[in-house]
Amino acid sequence: MRxxxxxxxxxxxxxxxxxxSNPPIIRTEQINIARDSFGVPHIFAPTDPEVAxxxxxxxxxxxFATMQILILTxxxxxxxxxxxxxxxxxxxxxxxxxxxxxxxxxxxxxxxFIQLLKxxxxxxxxxxxxxxxxxxxxxxxxxxxxxxxxxxxxxVAIFCGVDKALPKILNGTIPKLxxxxxxxxxxFAINAKKSTSDExxxxxxxxxxxxxxxxxxxAHLQSDEGWNILGGLFPGAPMIFHGVTPNLAxxxxxxxxxxxxxxxxxxxxxxxxxxxxxxxxxxxxxxxxKLSIKGIPFPIYKTAYQSIYGPTVATPKxxxxxxxxxxxxxxxxxxxxxAMNKATNFTSFKAALEQNHLPMFNIMxxxxxxxxxxxxxxxxxxxxxxxxxxxxxxxxxxxxATLWNEFKPLSALPQMLNPKSGYLFNANHSPFLASSESDNxxxxxxxxxxxxxxxxxxxxxxxxxxxxxxxxISYEDIKRIKFDRQLPNPILFPxxxxxxxxxxxxxxxxPQLASIITTLKNWDYNAVAESKGAxxxxxxxxxxxxxxxxxxxxxxxxxxxxxxxxxxxxxxQTNYGRTDLTLGEVQRLVRGKESWPxxxx
Numbered sequence: 001m002r003x004x005x006x007x008x009x010x011x012x013x014x015x016x017x018x019x020x021s022n023p024p025i026i027r028t029e030q031i032n033i034a035r036d037s038f039g040v041p042h043i044f045a046p047t048d049p050e051v052a053x054x055x056x057x058x059x060x061x062x063x064f065a066t067m068q069i070l071i072l073t074x075x076x077x078x079x080x081x082x083x084x085x086x087x088x089x090x091x092x093x094x095x096x097x098x099x100x101x102x103x104x105x106x107x108x109x110x111x112x113f114i115q116l117l118k119x120x121x122x123x124x125x126x127x128x129x130x131x132x133x134x135x136x137x138x139x140x141x142x143x144x145x146x147x148x149x150x151x152x153x154x155x156v157a158i159f160c161g162v163d164k165a166l167p168k169i170l171n172g173t174i175p176k177l178x179x180x181x182x183x184x185x186x187x188f189a190i191n192a193k194k195s196t197s198d199e200x201x202x203x204x205x206x207x208x209x210x211x212x213x214x215x216x217x218x219a220h221l222q223s224d225e226g227w228n229i230l231g232g233l234f235p236g237a238p239m240i241f242h243g244v245t246p247n248l249a250x251x252x253x254x255x256x257x258x259x260x261x262x263x264x265x266x267x268x269x270x271x272x273x274x275x276x277x278x279x280x281x282x283x284x285x286x287x288x289x290k291l292s293i294k295g296i297p298f299p300i301y302k303t304a305y306q307s308i309y310g311p312t313v314a315t316p317k318x319x320x321x322x323x324x325x326x327x328x329x330x331x332x333x334x335x336x337x338x339a340m341n342k343a344t345n346f347t348s349f350k351a352a353l354e355q356n357h358l359p360m361f362n363i364m365x366x367x368x369x370x371x372x373x374x375x376x377x378x379x380x381x382x383x384x385x386x387x388x389x390x391x392x393x394x395x396x397x398x399x400x401a402t403l404w405n406e407f408k409p410l411s412a413l414p415q416m417l418n419p420k421s422g423y424l425f426n427a428n429h430s431p432f433l434a435s436s437e438s439d440n441x442x443x444x445x446x447x448x449x450x451x452x453x454x455x456x457x458x459x460x461x462x463x464x465x466x467x468x469x470x471x472x473i474s475y476e477d478i479k480r481i482k483f484d485r486q487l488p489n490p491i492l493f494p495x496x497x498x499x500x501x502x503x504x505x506x507x508x509x510x511p512q513l514a515s516i517i518t519t520l521k522n523w524d525y526n527a528v529a530e531s532k533g534a535x536x537x538x539x540x541x542x543x544x545x546x547x548x549x550x551x552x553x554x555x556x557x558x559x560x561x562x563x564x565x566x567x568x569x570x571x572x573q574t575n576y577g578r579t580d581l582t583l584g585e586v587q588r589l590v591r592g593k594e595s596w597p598x599x600x601x
Contacts, residue, residue: 014192024049026122033058042220049119051223052238063235068136070236074151078137078384083294094289095304097312099150102331113335115147120238157327160259160360169321186427187251187364189372194422196474202366203482204251228340239341247344248367253426255362255376258451263309263397265320278400297409307406309397322397326379334359346371354410362426374424375432383449391449414441429460432477461488485527485600499544499556513565516579529599538601540567595598
């Protein structure tokens with residue numbers, strides 16, 4: 001390891017703390033940042049705020065620009081750096097108004113958590129003062145606690161589906177295509193009952209970008225106050241999001257229960273600026289959002305609306321839709337992650353989960369006491385059970401019968417503790433298919449309005465097949481399962497779409513498409529980089545839902561299958577000039593001037 005002792009910028013830290021009341025003591029001479037041969041920072045300091053200070057400094061050395069974009073997000077000032085490209089981000093930030101939530105809840109946070117945040121922000125500001133040439137613009141610093149929490153809450157809300165719902169509202173395609181997404185992750189927990197070595201094993205295999213605001217950054221954090229964890233975090237985060245401590249470990253995967261509700265308001269030209277609820281006309285609140293855009297010498301103002309249901313937008317046709325999601329009502333996700341970081345056993349870890357600040361993510365857990373645990377986590381509201389309301393589609397925004405305000409306890413969520421099978425797994429599939437058939441939960445025991453997934457996907461089906469082949473699982477077995485690229489037969493298309501028709505098209509009827517049709521038909525379902533069939537399937541996988549226009553519980557027609565093939569043919573001809581390519585020729589890992597073929601999907 002090479003060691004970096006942060007000594008020389010004490011004056012920078014001290015000059016920054018005036019903006020925070022009751023700032024933590026930061027002794028930079030006692031903060032050690034050690035980087036291993038991979039460049040991963042290992043940060044040691046006496047207190048948690050000092051470790052957070054060191055994390056901010058180390059991460060800024062590696063990705064300061066991305067971290068500053070996230071800071072600007074919490075100020076509604078992204079466009080001051082990115083120009084017009086950043087203006088939509090600033091508008092949506094103003095629309096969701098997460099800063100108001102953060103301000104309203106400030107007094108509810110644990111003082112130790114607030115001190116941690118202050119330590120982290122002091123580290124960022126100290127780095128900025130030491131490297132002024134790297135600061136993006138004058139709007140980045142200083143940053144307040146409220147702005148920082150607002151940025152974090154905004155990011156969580158985007159993860160919960162705002163990014164998909166808003167465009168569909170504005171371009172008129174609501175109801176939205178529920179459940180179709182490109183996110184994917186895997187997690188496996190094996191206890192001694194299923195292990196050849198009587199050891200407990202956890203696989204953390206998140207699928208995230210390799211750069212940008214949701215790219216994982218690896219770090220090891222250790223204080224003298226019991227904080228000792230190695231794992232991954234996103235740029236701008238003051239703690240680990242998932243990883244391993246000396247006592248326990250957990251993994252996150254994305255889950256797809258219903259995290260957001262969309263309401264259409266009842267309006268009338270005879271009642272301008274109002275909407276009707278339970279027979280009464282209510283004023284539609286509105287406020288101006290100031291957008292400061294790089295390259296434009298004057299501010300631009302956009303109108304945001306608010307109904308009793310939540311943030312509201314107007315379509316080009318003059319219709320109004322509101323969004324309501326738990327993520328906008330709680331700015332405490334980071335506090336819960338901090339408590340998870342500090343947990344020492346299952347009891348304290350579960351107590352952290354019971355804070356109920358985190359509105360999403362599957363959690364796969366294992367510890368040195370041979371405990372394994374899985375939960376489809378979420379901040380789930382009590383929704384009206386009246387079957388006339390279709391919670392997965394657009395809801396009537398003219399009745400308080402669709403307005404929810406209370407949330408279910410952790411105990412009401414799908415979860416499994418130490419199943420008899422000795423294993424748990426999740427690959428973004430159903431929480432009711434997390435273990436053996438005899439151990440699995442019954443979906444009928446849970447509220448259908450929560451919208452939990454009920455399906456397998458290709459990764460989960462293949463993982464289940466591999467696990468079931470083994471009475472006991474070794475460390476080598478679990479690595480083989482994790483890196484396996486074979487897909488199941490019959491193969492699945494995204495999240496329940498039935499597209500077997502892709503394999504039934506008669507290539508003789510379509511000479512231009514014949515080669516790609518036969519390539520898919522002859523594929524061995526192995527997603528290695530050298531496979532041509534894997535490429536055709538990969539492209540079909542993402543185009544089938546678009547061609548089916550969001551239909552569910554329906555089959556791809558023969559005409560639609562031909563259309564998918566035509567889209568694939570046109571894409572390959574336009575971008576590569578030929579169609580006989582392998583997966584690795586199209587799917588590549590690019591870093592600077594280096595480019596490598598990649599298998600898997």
